Amino acid sequence: MSDEPTTNFTASFVIPDEDPSFKHIPSKYYCSGCKKLLRHAFQTVCGHHVCETCKDELKECPVGDNDCKLSASLLEESESFIERFDTGIKRELSRLTVFCPFRHRGCAQECQWRHLQIHSENCEYGIFPCPYVKYGCEFKEIPRNKIIEHANKCKFHPERKVECRFGCGLEVKVKDLESHETECKNVHINCPLEDLGCTKISDVASREKVEEHIRSQNAFHFGLVSDSFGEVNDCVEVLTKDLIAVSETVEKLKDEIKKKDEIILRLQEEIANNRQDARNSNNNPDSFNSQEKSNSSGSFHSLEVNFGLLRVKFDEMEVRLESLEKSSYNGVLMWKIVDYMQKKRDAKTKKASTIYSPPFYSTRFGYKMCARAYLNGDGAGKDTHFSLYFVIMKGDFDHLLKWPFQQKITLSLLDMSGNGVHVSDTFRPDPNSKSFKKPTSDLNVASGCPQFIPIDLLENPSNGYLKDNQLLIKVSIDTSGLKDP
Template sequence: MSLETDGGIPSNSLQFKSSFRNPVGKPNFVSDPKEENRCPVCQSVLSNAIQLLCGHHVCQDDIERILQRSKTGTCHVQGCAMVFTSQDIFPDVCKRREISNLMVYCQYKDLGCPEKLPWKDLSKHESVCKYQGRQCEQCRQVVLFSELEHHISNTCEQREIECQYCRDRIIVSTIQNHHDSECRLFPVECPNQCGARDIVREQVRSHLAECPLQKAVCPFVKHGCTFEGSDEQLEVHKKEGIVTHVDLLVNGKIATNQEYGAALADMKAMLDKVIKENALIPKLIEENEKLQKESKANKMSIQEMKKVLASNGERVIQTGRKLEDKASVETVNKLQQEVAVIKGVVQESNKRMSNIERSGMTVGYDGGGQPNATANVEKQVGLLDIRMSELDLRLQLQETVNHDGVLMWKLKDYGRRKRDAINGKTLSLYSQPFYTSKYGYKLCGRVYLNGDGTGKGTHLSFFMVVMRGDFDALLPWPFQLPVTMKLLDQNGTRQHIAEHFMPSVTSNSFKRPTTEMNVACGVPCFALHSKLETETYLKDDTIFLRIEVDCKNIPALY
């Protein structure tokens, strides 16, 4: 059952609740609040003031943190240091109202709002304040809500406008760069400065083919000649540069032959390497085939082992269920009768032995070499003691059967059992069965210490299982009783982790069982490991799990 809280402090420890609370947040106060209105712990303006016995006030959140660490706290006001517990404090509604009436500025003051109003009215005002800012989704700039539409349409640097030349949609902040380098229809001057203007950028190449100032390039440029000039200068260069061009061709040929020789040597070395590697390919193929066969055999062996393990695991689970199941009331009565008979026999044997001892006989052998009566009695008493101990143990187990719809499960060796779950040895554990009444539903708990489904690896998963019982034919189906599941707090602070659910009428988990038990139903993400594995819930390597079934509305069976 979950605890009701007031601002995060458990109500069962403070024994009060207050509906009046200060507004959320830290506003901009018109004047600096008085020292008496400040929390001595966090030094901020009091939030949801709690009064101590000494008369001083503390924020409720600070009180919560103090009492979570220890059962007692000390007043932080200088010169006071009064010790208090959760029973010595209470919410000061008067102080809370005083704080809520302090004058504050609207948060849109910097945008022009002149309002000064009580803190309690701030939220209502800001929801309709005409100065409230809105962030432009394009440029992320905050502007007045009333000016947002104008900003988006006319002043936002990230709005799109149409280029006046190419008619493409361009962001305002990039329009200049678009004109300078991208726009295909933007008018530019001739790169050769021939005087031609307003040449469309995409037609510059065509213009250069006809431009009178376009420089001609020497045909031997690919061989290394760097001459550029007019057509007339190019003709003169061709005639006067014959020797130079021949030298370029010869040098280029020599360099090409050298490069060819080096490339040929590299190709030969690569060819030798490829030949060597090709010689290894058959061997590698043979080894690969061998490894594939071994891998296939290993996979088959693993599958067989998994089947065997699954079969053995199911047998272990079924055996565990049978061992954990409790006998009927008739069996308990029978055991009690047997214990009573054995106790009577033991008492009678003790009387007989006492009579024999009083008659003066000693333990040992008589004159005929046979054991005397006392030795026989001692043997019988020893055997009866052993039998009575066994029956007492069985009776104790039968008497632990719960018929009130409550399972209290003490789970020891948590660390080892969780490692087994992680390693896949034992994924889940079953509890002993319990009943909703003497002739009611038969149930049990199931837990995955390393989680199941969405909680695997991060949470403890906790489920309830409906089992096949002796009186199922008399019970209403499907199972429809409210269920509460808990991980119990071992520190005494009652910070239990709890989940509540009402069984679904359509779920197969709550229909009348046709096998030993139905599919489990519960909470895969019941308790986070990092929270569970603290001293609050885990002590002496032990946790306590509890299932409570509300049995109030079970109809009479007869």
């Protein structure tokens, strides 16, 4: 592979997160502070180089050199210890000689770091997974020169016919197995109303038997559905009573605040009149009766304190009321983000880099969840993408629920033009991730998509994602198998 410079190649070179195996690397390419590779090099006023992490904490010469030219007079002339971002270091790093990452497999190729990715993608010693892994092949480390041979013989080749594993007698192409199993009469499934209490069939039975069960138990199933609607109506009644109680409390607080406002206004007028009388008597406010002044000021301060406490309580009740009005108990969140452009400006200036949705629930007494959005991107999507995450919250009934959380999650940005071109991402929780363990604080670590949708695509007027300066987010979980404790 040629090591000759390529036009604009270095400028577009992005330093990977992993260090390559350098043939030789001078010490000047390591941070003077943490001693790690200088991925983003900043030069100090004394001529040393530090990484982006170390520069923010720099208060003196990073090498602690007594003879360093970082003198008091030099510092007085500089607003910062950092003189500039050094792009030359990145250019020099990109031209250092590195070994192929498949050297241990026999590749003796050496090249400049900036050319390593292209070489790695074409190296004959590289390893790759079978192209039919999604159909069940477990071979994930096949040498490049063997991959075609393996693919042609692979028993999971999509065009190869295999006998149905459920014993229905049909031979089906590998690529069609999944769709066949959704129709195969021998596949074992549950009654679709099992969660509502149907126990008239074993836990699992063939699809053919379940279909016969459904046809013969229409009246029984109708009764189960009716009972379920009754439970839903009970929940609605409880929520309605809660909302009415909160609304009544809010109205009472409004009346109390109005009365306190009137009292404070009268006291302010009395204090102003008393001060004016004192000025008129001898043109000296200090001659005003100190005891009366003290009493009036004290009463006024006490009322101000009470007014502040009432205002806080009123705000808390409004938040609670809003939360109750927007909460859902069916595992689906519909979240309207209003005033999008202002919120995005706040995210850019880090005034409010992230926003949270109201909570929603899997069932009335189930998992408590919310969504989290970064309008100017987060992590790998910073400044380029809209980032969207799912968050497990600490709930009142967590001790009664099954952990870790295992329900399938779907994040969606809805197309409000009516064309139905929604952007969605569906994933299953990692049972080993702390994001889905039983919460020990108010919020678990968020999990989702830092590069959910490019900001340019979201804001493009020809799309229907941003309408009237608003976004509409939908988050849903698969509630199959979930019941209230």
